[in-house]
Amino acid sequence: MATQRETWRTHTGMMFAMIGTEVGLGNIWRFPYLCGKYGGGSFLVPYMVLLVGVAIFGMMCEWVIGRSTRREPMGAFQKIGFPFGRDIGAWGVIGPFFLYSYYIVITAWVLFFIVASAAGLYFGENTEDFFLGFLGSKWVFVAHAAAVAFTSLVLSFGVQKGIERACKVMIPSLFVLLIIVAVRSLTLPGAREGVEFYMRPRWAGIANAEAWLAALGQVFFTLSLGMGAMIIYGSYMRKSWGIPLNAFACSFGNTSASILAGFAIFPAAFALNLGGAVEGKEAVGLTFLVLPEVFGTMPAGRLFGGLFFLLLAFGALSSAISIQEPSIAWMKDELRWPRRKSALLTGVVLWLMGLPFVINGFVTHGAAGGSAGIGEKLALLIKMDKVINYLGLPLLALIAILAVGWVMKEKGFAELNRNARIKIGRWVKPWLRYVVPVLVLLVLVANLLEQFFGDTYKELVGAELPGFESVGITPLTVITIIVVCGIVWGGAIGGFLTVVGVERRKAREAQSRGADG
Numbered sequence: 001m002a003t004q005r006e007t008w009r010t011h012t013g014m015m016f017a018m019i020g021t022e023v024g025l026g027n028i029w030r031f032p033y034l035c036g037k038y039g040g041g042s043f044l045v046p047y048m049v050l051l052v053g054v055a056i057f058g059m060m061c062e063w064v065i066g067r068s069t070r071r072e073p074m075g076a077f078q079k080i081g082f083p084f085g086r087d088i089g090a091w092g093v094i095g096p097f098f099l100y101s102y103y104i105v106i107t108a109w110v111l112f113f114i115v116a117s118a119a120g121l122y123f124g125e126n127t128e129d130f131f132l133g134f135l136g137s138k139w140v141f142v143a144h145a146a147a148v149a150f151t152s153l154v155l156s157f158g159v160q161k162g163i164e165r166a167c168k169v170m171i172p173s174l175f176v177l178l179i180i181v182a183v184r185s186l187t188l189p190g191a192r193e194g195v196e197f198y199m200r201p202r203w204a205g206i207a208n209a210e211a212w213l214a215a216l217g218q219v220f221f222t223l224s225l226g227m228g229a230m231i232i233y234g235s236y237m238r239k240s241w242g243i244p245l246n247a248f249a250c251s252f253g254n255t256s257a258s259i260l261a262g263f264a265i266f267p268a269a270f271a272l273n274l275g276g277a278v279e280g281k282e283a284v285g286l287t288f289l290v291l292p293e294v295f296g297t298m299p300a301g302r303l304f305g306g307l308f309f310l311l312l313a314f315g316a317l318s319s320a321i322s323i324q325e326p327s328i329a330w331m332k333d334e335l336r337w338p339r340r341k342s343a344l345l346t347g348v349v350l351w352l353m354g355l356p357f358v359i360n361g362f363v364t365h366g367a368a369g370g371s372a373g374i375g376e377k378l379a380l381l382i383k384m385d386k387v388i389n390y391l392g393l394p395l396l397a398l399i400a401i402l403a404v405g406w407v408m409k410e411k412g413f414a415e416l417n418r419n420a421r422i423k424i425g426r427w428v429k430p431w432l433r434y435v436v437p438v439l440v441l442l443v444l445v446a447n448l449l450e451q452f453f454g455d456t457y458k459e460l461v462g463a464e465l466p467g468f469e470s471v472g473i474t475p476l477t478v479i480t481i482i483v484v485c486g487i488v489w490g491g492a493i494g495g496f497l498t499v500v501g502v503e504r505r506k507a508r509e510a511q512s513r514g515a516d517g
């Protein structure tokens, strides 16, 4: 390879970029809506189990593949000798186009809602009518084009000047804003019920096989796996950085944002007696209908609403950047095109691919005399989200895990532990080879059983989702809060501080070596 491969400039910059791709609509839009749909705290159990048992390993494996080959997904799978490597890797280049096409549409709504909240446009109005009105207006086209233009522009600047620099500003701001909104939400009178709903697991919810399938899709989605993004981002990693510690820190850092988002949303929604609306709410409900209602009725709603959507925009844009990057990397690596040209071309293609989703929402509005419901207007988008999450992501993410476990073998394990301060033991081998596939298989089988023997299955495991009844904060709720927040925030902060510490020590050592020499 004649051209010099781009890399992240600094270790912490790399972590911000990684968390930048991870934290996005998945944390603030998708995670709370899945929690709402699958019984609040009940969803946390499959989510945490699959995060720790499967997804973190998926992330390490994608980094291993990316860093050891220094290629985009097609070249990477070929180089490690995976059967039909190029064809399989192609999904890591093509898949992101489909993900981006609808992801950026939701990002566009977010951009509009920053302005709408700050100006109080929906205050005192029915939020559903307001949202429908927006989908049928020209603004949705403007916001969509602006969002695509933004990510293409950042990407035309490259890895260090573009991605790393943008994320270093956006990600810390996102966390600060998220904490501010969560504190506001938790201090509203009546917030407790929301905490209880959000943090109390109930057996019936845990035994629901569909919740496990949703959690499986979600853990891959939230860690940006199965889309080539992490393979590419891994290929920009330096060999001197340890993979395991970074993977733990980034996964828990990402999850801490999801947990915070839940604390920002549920207490406020319940405080304003919107609990009923939270339960079983489909895709758009929570973020674009319930929350605006919360902002519209809470003190300083304009400020907090504006801040909330601003932070969501930061998260969504930094993720969208990483979804666009694989195709640009492919054009650079394989066609030797300059970055600018690839960024422009992908931008145009992605803009065109997003139009059907925008138009679906736009035309169904006027056609039926303005009476089309949200479900119809978003039918296309929700279908695409399901296909991508139930099929697209898990498939390639699993293949990456199997590739390291069965194809790269010793080479893969060596790359995983290369220069790592905290090394992973030999148990990782059977884990990647057998435990992960079995876990995933179990989720799929349970779902088939539930599909085909619905009632018998439900009777057997008692998985009928109960309605929400308020019983006050129970000991179980307290234990869940301590365990979940402890693991997630402890892991994130501990991991991050260790990385910073290691970097400092290395810098000192390098300095003293310099002084000696």
Ligand code: PHE
Pocket (backbone or CB within 6 Å): 021, 022, 023, 024, 025, 026, 027, 099, 220, 221, 222, 223, 224, 225, 227, 229, 316, 319, 320, 322, 323
């Ligand atoms: N992880 C991102 C989010 O949660 C979405 C994403 C998926 C980004 C796959 C890149 C690849 O919003």
